[in-house]
Amino acid sequence: MSTTPFSLTMTQTGDTRLSNTMADAPLQLTYIVLGDNTTPIADFKQATQVRNEVYRAPLDRVSVDRTKNLVVCEWIVPEAKKNTQVHEIGVFEFDTLVAIGYSSSPLSIGQERGPVTQKVHIQIDNPIFLSAIEEVTNLTNIEKADTHYLNASENLKDIHDKAQARLNLGLGPAATKNVDTDDNGLMTRSAADTRYFKGLESLFSIKEQVSKLTQFFDLFVDDLDVLTYILHPGLTSDQLEAWLASDSNEQKFTRLFASYVTIKMIAIVDSSTAMRAIADSSTAMRAIVDSLTA
Structure with a gap:
């Protein structure tokens, strides 16, 4: 499920970078950054960072809408970040802020249940530059994201190779054992007390008897x-x-x-x-x- 897109404005650095894409490498939009600063941004063009950063994640898809001269940036909102309240959203090319947006009212990220795809739009005034952005191909396709992530509501049920997953976590055979007192189960504390510690009491008793016999031998x-x-x-x-x-x-x-x-x-x-x-x-x-x- 996708939420309503939020519009961003290109920064001066972003404009400069975009104008140079014809001579240099294409513009690669790589990260989305969220911030919760409530003070309005004085000048979007001069912004260089997202204030009070609360979350940063790789973009899952970057696409171009040529009919509207838009760049569409998408990312999957993780369960832990759903309903996060933010005021600023920025898009980065690695460590450089190229587009930013601000809302005086708090934006709630990922309110819907289940997998949520959040989108932001960047308006590009000159359509000539859209082809330079469209050439970005190093990001994950959002349509395939469902095969890359586990659904939290499944509680790990959707792991295909559970045996390999246990090996990767360093879990041994005990991870699949039930509590029992036979040779194939995990022993409870009470069973251990009965089967082993009681036996130790007998050993201690024998040791005490041997000690007494030794003392007797020493006398005679x-x-x-x-x-x-x-x-x-x-x-x-x-x-x-x-x-x-x-x-x-x-x-x-x-x-x-x-x-x-x-x-x-x-x-x-x-x-x-x-x-x-x-x-x-x-x-x-x-x-x-x-x-x-x-």
């Missing part, structure tokens, strides 16, 4: 490293004999078995492997006898 066992070696899974008598070949290890072994508590612990923790290795080791049995008779 002088050489924990010896006890750890004896309780090693798969210990054979030959391995034990080789280990006891060291005098220091045999002394530690003898001290260890001086405590009845140690023998009970070995029997409770490992009733077969360790006891069989000890029974088949002559050095181990001699050390045990020495510890009991000491």
Whole structure:
């Protein structure tokens, strides 16, 4: 939907630029600028800027109406700028103001619902210069604008390739998951508390029990490293004999078995492997006898 056009007047700079288009490059109308200054413009020809600028955007189309000697500039009003109240509108060639208009009454931009195309007209006195403006071809055609912009009312429903859009936004697989407690869903906080943090409580309890056992071993066992070696899974008598070949290890072994508590612990923790290795080791049995008779 298009709104009623607003008329602009060429500035002196715009007139000069337009008169030179035959020798230089064509006049390229590139930007629309809106301002909200309420003070009337003293001299339109001498204006060089839009006062109190509130919005600037590229023009979506520049066309020529030869029957009326008009240049028609169009742009699509974004949703965020609809109903903006302004008093000045200017058209720029890049950073140079070439046409400007003023209204003592506030102009409301884009009042209609849905996509809104706003237009301004620039009156050109000499029709010879219209061809120079008509040659501007670097701006987007307004008829194709609907394919370039998303409709805010659709809430992103009109995105064609949603999977690619998620990748462009850096969103992973979690972006499409529903909240659930199975392996394919996102876990809620309460589910995490139940499934994992409760399990951690059990681990903390086990850790506390291990700590108490360690303290118990420290009270009754002088050489924990010896006890750890004896309780090693798969210990054979030959391995034990080789280990006891060291005098220091045999002394530690003898001290260890001086405590009845140690023998009970070995029997409770490992009733077969360790006891069989000890029974088949002559050095181990001699050390045990020495510890009991000491």
